[in-house]
Amino acid sequence: MSINSLKYILQVVLKSIRRNFWLSLASVLTVLVSLVILGASAFFLVNANNMAKDFESQLQIAVFTQDKLSQAEVQSLQKQVEELSGITSVTLVPKEQALRDFSQSMGSNTLVSDLGGTNPFPDKFTVQVSDPQQVQAVADQIQALKGVEKVRYGQEIVDKLLPFTRWLRWVGIGIVLAFALASLVLISLNIKMNVFSRRREIQIMKLVGASNSFIRWPFLIEGMFLGLIGGVLATFVVGFGYQWLAGYVSSTLTFMPVVQDSHLIGQVLISLLLVGMAIGAMGSVISLRKYLKV
Amino acid sequence: MIQFTNVSKIYPNGARALVDINLKIESGEFVFLVGPSGAGKSTIIRLLYREETPTRGQVVINGKNLLRMKDRDVPHLRRNIGVVFQDFRLLPSKTVLENISFALEVIGVAKKEVRERTRAALDLVGLASKEKVFPNELSGGEQQRISVARAIVNNPALLVADEPTGNLDPDTAWEIMDLLYNINKRGTTVVMATHARNIVDQMQKRVIAIESGKITRDEQKGGYGYVD
Numbered sequence: 001m002s003i004n005s006l007k008y009i010l011q012v013v014l015k016s017i018r019r020n021f022w023l024s025l026a027s028v029l030t031v032l033v034s035l036v037i038l039g040a041s042a043f044f045l046v047n048a049n050n051m052a053k054d055f056e057s058q059l060q061i062a063v064f065t066q067d068k069l070s071q072a073e074v075q076s077l078q079k080q081v082e083e084l085s086g087i088t089s090v091t092l093v094p095k096e097q098a099l100r101d102f103s104q105s106m107g108s109n110t111l112v113s114d115l116g117g118t119n120p121f122p123d124k125f126t127v128q129v130s131d132p133q134q135v136q137a138v139a140d141q142i143q144a145l146k147g148v149e150k151v152r153y154g155q156e157i158v159d160k161l162l163p164f165t166r167w168l169r170w171v172g173i174g175i176v177l178a179f180a181l182a183s184l185v186l187i188s189l190n191i192k193m194n195v196f197s198r199r200r201e202i203q204i205m206k207l208v209g210a211s212n213s214f215i216r217w218p219f220l221i222e223g224m225f226l227g228l229i230g231g232v233l234a235t236f237v238v239g240f241g242y243q244w245l246a247g248y249v250s251s252t253l254t255f256m257p258v259v260q261d262s263h264l265i266g267q268v269l270i271s272l273l274l275v276g277m278a279i280g281a282m283g284s285v286i287s288l289r290k291y292l293k294v
Numbered sequence: 295m296i297q298f299t300n301v302s303k304i305y306p307n308g309a310r311a312l313v314d315i316n317l318k319i320e321s322g323e324f325v326f327l328v329g330p331s332g333a334g335k336s337t338i339i340r341l342l343y344r345e346e347t348p349t350r351g352q353v354v355i356n357g358k359n360l361l362r363m364k365d366r367d368v369p370h371l372r373r374n375i376g377v378v379f380q381d382f383r384l385l386p387s388k389t390v391l392e393n394i395s396f397a398l399e400v401i402g403v404a405k406k407e408v409r410e411r412t413r414a415a416l417d418l419v420g421l422a423s424k425e426k427v428f429p430n431e432l433s434g435g436e437q438q439r440i441s442v443a444r445a446i447v448n449n450p451a452l453l454v455a456d457e458p459t460g461n462l463d464p465d466t467a468w469e470i471m472d473l474l475y476n477i478n479k480r481g482t483t484v485v486m487a488t489h490a491r492n493i494v495d496q497m498q499k500r501v502i503a504i505e506s507g508k509i510t511r512d513e514q515k516g517g518y519g520y521v522d
Contacts, residue, residue, distance in 0.1 A: 005402040019387070201385055207343070208444070209373035210400035211366070 005214060012218045013225065020194065024226055027190045031230025031276050032237070038179045039238035039272050045172030046259050046268065052165035054257040056132035059161075061139050061153040063125040069147050074123050077147045081125060084141055086134050093124040122149060133162055180275070188283035191223055195287045202291045212292045219284040227280020231273040239269050295321040295452065295483055296342065301351035303337050303507075311337040313507040315351070319485065321451070324478045326494050327487040328518055329504035335487035338504070339456045342485065343375050344368055356451065373401055376445030376482075378455040382437045384429040384444075391416070391425040394444045401448075415443040419473060435466030442473055446482070453477060455486040459493065467493065491518040 017024045063081065065074055074092070082090050093101075098121035129138050135153050143151045195202070205215050242265065250258045259265070298317035304310050312334045319325055327335045340346040341353050344360050353360040358371065384393050395412040403411070416422045419439040429437050438458060445453055455474065459467035471493055478484045488494060494501060494517060501516030502509060511519065 002402045004399075004404050007405075008399050008402075200383070204383055204385065204396070205400050206369075207372065207377055207383075208397040208400060208448070209369040209371070211369045214400060214402075 009214075009217045009221065013222045016198075016218065016222055017225075020197070023190070023194055023197070024222075027194070027226045027280075028230045028233070030190050031227050031280065032233045034179065034182065034279075035231055035234035035272050035276050036237050037182075038176065038275065039234055039268065040241075041172070041175040041179050042268050042271070043238070043242050043259075045169075045176050046264065047257075048168045048172040050259045051257055052168050055161055055165055059129070059132050059135055059153065059157075061127040061129065061135065061142065061151060063127055063142055063148060064150040064152070065123040065125075066147050066149045067122055069123065073147055077145065078125060080145055081127060081142055084138065086130050086138055088128040088130045090128075091126045093126060095119050095121040095123050098122075098124055133166075135162075184279055184283070188279075188286055191219070191280075191283040192287040194222075195219060195284075195291060199291055202288075206292070215292065216285065216288055219288055220281055223280035223282075223284035224277045225280070227276040227278070227283075228273065230280075231276025234276065235269045235272050238272065239265070295319055295323075295356060296485070297352075297354045298338075298341075299352040299354070301341070301348045301353060303334075303341065303346065304349045311507055312341075312348075315507075315509060317502070317509065317512075319483065321483055322478070322481055324475075324484045324497070324499040325486070326497070326499055326501045326516075327485065327504060328489070328494060328501055328520070329510075330520075331489075333504045334507045335504055336456055337507075339377075339454050339485070339487055342452070342454050343372055343377050369401075373448055374450050374452065376442075376448065376450040376453040378438070378441050378445050378453070378458045380457040380460040382429070382434075382441045382461075384437055384441055386429055388428075389425065390421065390427050390429065390432070390440050393429065393440060394447050397444050397447050411447055415447040418446070418476075419443040433466070434462050435469055438462060438466075438470050439473060442470065442477075446477055450482065452483045452485070455484070457488055458486065459488065459490050464492065471497065491520070494518040 065077060069077070078090055078092055081087065096119065099119050102121065127138070127142065129135055139151045139153045142148060202215055246258045246260055249256055250260070296317070296319040298315050301312055301315040301317075302310070303312040315334075315338070317338075327338060329335055337346065341348060341360070342355065344363065347353075347361055355371070356374070360371070363371065385396070388396060391412060394415055395408045398408045398411060413422065416425055419442055421436060421439055421443070424432065424436065429440065432440070438461075442458070445455075453474070458474070459470055462470065467490060474484055474486065475497070498515045498517075500514050501511070501519070503511035503519060
């Protein structure tokens, strides 16, 4: 493309924004509102995911050994458990430790001597699994090992929690997708109006021999520019809004895990900017196609 | 310069606009297309600047076959063809000067050259004094002169006009015809579809009559020949 064409295109873009000021403003506001909603739902997704992960990480399997095992047998059992697939860590809690913990939790110093030197606790492993959805399968495998007395993993809680966290993730993804689609539709509608109001101009440009790419550029640049402005505004609104809300929630509802990772937040905000520009550009090209076929 | 070989055009709705047309127009000719409404005149015009492509047959302009032409080569064809319409097709939001220079700007001509050529075209149509005026402040005849100026500002080899005087009163129509006559004198081929009996009869140019999509008459120095 020649310098003349480039200068002309930039002039056209500026003139068009000035002449169609209200339409341009409407486009920016549409992008802004859509992206704020999109950004908010993205943060909802990030937090829902984080919350699900947080819940799930609290899941662990307690493995109780049979009473009569020797120290060596306990250690070999620990090895066997570690070698199973899907295990992150295995921690041994010896029976002496278990007794001490128990007496401490009962607030009694004499419990150990009261029992007369016997220890009713077995040795115990605390097993952390990598995929919480596999807790039950792993627990069953451990149960089958020789020397295992009992396996506990909070069946009742797991059976309710896992479907809930799965649901939480899908709802998050669903909301983000729905709003991304809604933004695209709203913005391309807006650009369609803009293109429609200039269809005669496009028709005449075709007639005097302007190439399709030449006709497309001003709309593309204008769409990207308006999308970018809307994206920048949305980034500010969502960024500051989230900062405030995250601070508020983590100080009042302290049990709620809130994502405060600035790297992740930055990624979400930059994506908003790029999505704004992409939506603007895509909307222009899609809306123009019909008018370029002359 | 223009050659139609066995050209037929059937529109998607089934209308047979042209049936087996053969036609040859030499460079520098002035040709009237006459015939009743719906006979196929406008279809021929649209085939010339490739708004439509023939269903069958070949249209060749300056050695280029329009049927085989790729979409991205169409702009280059149109830069060498000026088009004038009955309804002027000026942009209401642009001044007279901008309407004409637009045709040069969108094909990437340098600013200085745009100004010179636009002024020259305005001088040719005799409206240099109106350059800052908007089209709706002009009379119909003046608007059509602007659209002629826009059509020729590229110095095209071919000027096609689809009933350019259809919306004008007889006196104003003759002003436009004088303009087209002069443009033709400078070497531009002119093809004009029209219903204007007086004009065709007086100009004594080549007349091609079309009825129901077929050429029924083709004579040099012809007349309109129909009783409306």
